[in-house]
Amino acid sequence: MHTHPSAGRTSWLTPLCVLCAAVLPGIETYALLHRSAPLAAVAEYHLLSAGALLILLLLLGRQLSVWHRATFAVAALLDVAIQWQSGAEYVMLSVLQPAHIIVLWGIVRMSQVERPQDGTAWQLVRVATPLLLLWGSGAVWSPFVTTPPESYTGGERLISLGMTTLLGCVATLVYTLLRWQRSGASPVAWVGAIAVFAVQQAWLAESVRFVPVIVLAGLIPMFILRLQSAARLLASASLAIVLSGGVMLTVRLTSLLAWNITLWFGALVLCLLGAVALAAFDRPTAVEAQP
Amino acid sequence: MNTSHVVRIPALTRLAQRISDPVVGQWLLMPAFVWFVGGLFLDGWAHNHGKVDNTFFTPWHAVFYSGYLAVAAVLALLVWAAWQRGEQWQRALSVPLRVALVAAPAFGMAGVADLWWHTVYGFEAGIELLVSPPHLTLATTMALICLAPARSDTVARSAVQRIPAVFSVLCAWSVGTFILQFNHPFGIVWPETSTLGDSGMLVGVAGLVLHAVLTGCVGGYMLSRRFPRGALSFVLVTNALLIALMGDEYRFAVGMLVVGLCMESADAFLLGRFSAAQRAQLRAGGTAALTVLAYVGVIAATTVLQWPLLVCLGLALVAGYIALWCAPMTFS
Numbered sequence: 001m002h003t004h005p006s007a008g009r010t011s012w013l014t015p016l017c018v019l020c021a022a023v024l025p026g027i028e029t030y031a032l033l034h035r036s037a038p039l040a041a042v043a044e045y046h047l048l049s050a051g052a053l054l055i056l057l058l059l060l061g062r063q064l065s066v067w068h069r070a071t072f073a074v075a076a077l078l079d080v081a082i083q084w085q086s087g088a089e090y091v092m093l094s095v096l097q098p099a100h101i102i103v104l105w106g107i108v109r110m111s112q113v114e115r116p117q118d119g120t121a122w123q124l125v126r127v128a129t130p131l132l133l134l135w136g137s138g139a140v141w142s143p144f145v146t147t148p149p150e151s152y153t154g155g156e157r158l159i160s161l162g163m164t165t166l167l168g169c170v171a172t173l174v175y176t177l178l179r180w181q182r183s184g185a186s187p188v189a190w191v192g193a194i195a196v197f198a199v200q201q202a203w204l205a206e207s208v209r210f211v212p213v214i215v216l217a218g219l220i221p222m223f224i225l226r227l228q229s230a231a232r233l234l235a236s237a238s239l240a241i242v243l244s245g246g247v248m249l250t251v252r253l254t255s256l257l258a259w260n261i262t263l264w265f266g267a268l269v270l271c272l273l274g275a276v277a278l279a280a281f282d283r284p285t286a287v288e289a290q291p
Numbered sequence: 292m293n294t295s296h297v298v299r300i301p302a303l304t305r306l307a308q309r310i311s312d313p314v315v316g317q318w319l320l321m322p323a324f325v326w327f328v329g330g331l332f333l334d335g336w337a338h339n340h341g342k343v344d345n346t347f348f349t350p351w352h353a354v355f356y357s358g359y360l361a362v363a364a365v366l367a368l369l370v371w372a373a374w375q376r377g378e379q380w381q382r383a384l385s386v387p388l389r390v391a392l393v394a395a396p397a398f399g400m401a402g403v404a405d406l407w408w409h410t411v412y413g414f415e416a417g418i419e420l421l422v423s424p425p426h427l428t429l430a431t432t433m434a435l436i437c438l439a440p441a442r443s444d445t446v447a448r449s450a451v452q453r454i455p456a457v458f459s460v461l462c463a464w465s466v467g468t469f470i471l472q473f474n475h476p477f478g479i480v481w482p483e484t485s486t487l488g489d490s491g492m493l494v495g496v497a498g499l500v501l502h503a504v505l506t507g508c509v510g511g512y513m514l515s516r517r518f519p520r521g522a523l524s525f526v527l528v529t530n531a532l533l534i535a536l537m538g539d540e541y542r543f544a545v546g547m548l549v550v551g552l553c554m555e556s557a558d559a560f561l562l563g564r565f566s567a568a569q570r571a572q573l574r575a576g577g578t579a580a581l582t583v584l585a586y587v588g589v590i591a592a593t594t595v596l597q598w599p600l601l602v603c604l605g606l607a608l609v610a611g612y613i614a615l616w617c618a619p620m621t622f623s
Contacts, residue, residue: 082601093487093599093601093602095605096496096601096602096605096606096609097601097602097605098601098604098605098608100605101605101608101609101612102608105608105612130616140493141493141496141497146493156417156418156473157479157490157491157494158490158494159417159418159473160418160473160474160494160498161474161490161493161494161497163418163422163473163474164474164494164497164498164501165497167501168497168500168501175616175617260419262415262419262422262423262424263418263419263422265422265424266418266419266421266422266423266424266427267422269422269424269427270422270427270470273427273431278620281620281621282619282620283619283620284619285568285619286566286567286568
């Protein structure tokens with residue numbers, strides 16, 4: 001990643017706008033999950049996300065192609081129009097609507113814009129935005145919000161859901177870790193992103209019990225990579241073990257762990273295998289490969 | 292190891308030289324892999340169709356473990372060939388084959404552990420059966436063994452010479468989908484039975500996105516490595532048929548054939564029009580998105596699709612976009 005010597009003087013306003021845009025979809029999901037807003041307000045939340053994207057297009061759109069700008073602008077308008085007309089009785093209908101997916105895509109794209117003078121604030125935004133959008137908008141699939149080993153006391157379908165969401169979350173965090181490490185971004189960016197992610201998930205779940213797990217799962221691989229930058233396999237494995245084991249241990253200590261030892265072990269090993277496979281197959285992107 | 296004192300029979304040395312050719316070695320491994328992985332899915336079919344009782348010694352296990360012995364025999368033959376030529380196998384064999392040589396005895400030990408596990412803890416059912424410690428060890432070592440030809444493959448070889456690598460990708464990926472069959476969309480078809488607000492839809496969405504992304508990665512990898520035309524379609528269809536053995540859902544093989552043909556046709560269009568990195572993204576993302584569309588398309592064409600169309604389109608975008616981010620892993 002290219003950083004200018006004067007990176008410390010970069011404006012904080014634009015990255016803050018991107019970060020706010022990344023948080024907005026999670027607010028909508030929170031309202032739908034906890035029924036703290038009338039369903040009619042769903043369209044208003046989409047108006048916020050779409051509006052945020054349009055503002056970002058004004059601030060940063062010059063660095064995108066005309067095709068990208070047009071696509072994101074049209075998607076933002078369509079998203080609001082569709083939600084206004086149809087409403088949403090269920091979280092999934094609101095979250096998985098194609099125009100809304102493109103709006104989220106647009107916010108991620110804005111966050112990944114590279115500029116020579118980018119400082120730590122931008123690095124943090126670049127790391128955090130995909131995580132916040134994916135597990136904010138997709139909070140119903142988050143293992144920290146709909147905790148699998150506790151809520152799903154039985155039945156193959158719910159054990160399957162728990163295993164899959166845990167695996168998905170671990171894979172996402174491992175991938176983000178690898179991208180952060182290859183980009184050469186500051187450790188403050190990674191720590192900040194993990195902290196923001198932990199706060200978001202705690203807020204969505206209305207519980208802080210998984211915050212230590214998320215923070216530990218973020219800090220340990222970071223320290224491993226600081227000691228040995230080539231130890232990606234070990235760092236990824238540590239993240240997987242701490243996160244998956246930590247989730248189940250937290251549930252065990254705070255309430256009832258419905259999974260037996262075979263499922264516990266199986267979930268942990270599946271997450272570990274997924275993390276190791278990701279790290280083993282990881283290659284630098286075109287931008288990261290530049291000297 | 293100094294083997295200069297060994298008397299070498301010329302005919303055996305010539306045979307060893309022939310076997311030591313990397314392509315010949317892969318061709319020897321290929322039928323053993325088919326036997327090995329075929330035995331795995333045969334055992335899975337038997338478990339899912341009530342053809343097993345509470346014993347380790349079943350005909351299905353016999354096929355499976357004899358397949359393992361066949362693979363082990365071929366690997367031992369490759370080591371012998373190196374020794375016969377007066378070389379050390381640690382230097383003569385490629386790194387992927389050395390990994391396979393370490394994984395093979397580990398698989399054997401895991402098999403013994405599996406026998407002990409079932410003797411002590413009995414026979415589990417469902418997801419517990421798939422994720423028990425011996426089974427995960429078996430699957431991991433099996434995947435490492437099966438990956439050897441693909442990792443040794445080079446683009447410079449002819450289409451015929453690369454056939455074993457195609458089977459290698461198929462076998463390794465199929466082992467992964469076998470272990471993850473508890474959330475595979477071809478297993479329990481949630482879009483037929485679950486609706487909005489149902490926990491089944493949550494499960495179905497999670498499984499569909501995961502497997503579509505994995506399919507996207509396989510598609511991106513095979514297209515980026517320029518496997519022979521038709522190889523991707525073959526791998527997608529065969530894997531779909533293998534998974535279909537578990538739940539008798541053979542119709543999705545048609546959908547995967549469409550995905551393979553579309554992506555291979557589109558790939559010819561991509562060359563020369565985009566940068567290498569962009570092509571990798573389009574390959575992985577396109578395969579993943581098409582997988583979702585083909586899946587829901589097959590359901591809509593054969594039964595009733597309960598999920599709203601907009602949700603299905605949104606899922607295709609989600610899977611495609613996640614696979615797009617994974618594209619660097621498929622491209623080297």
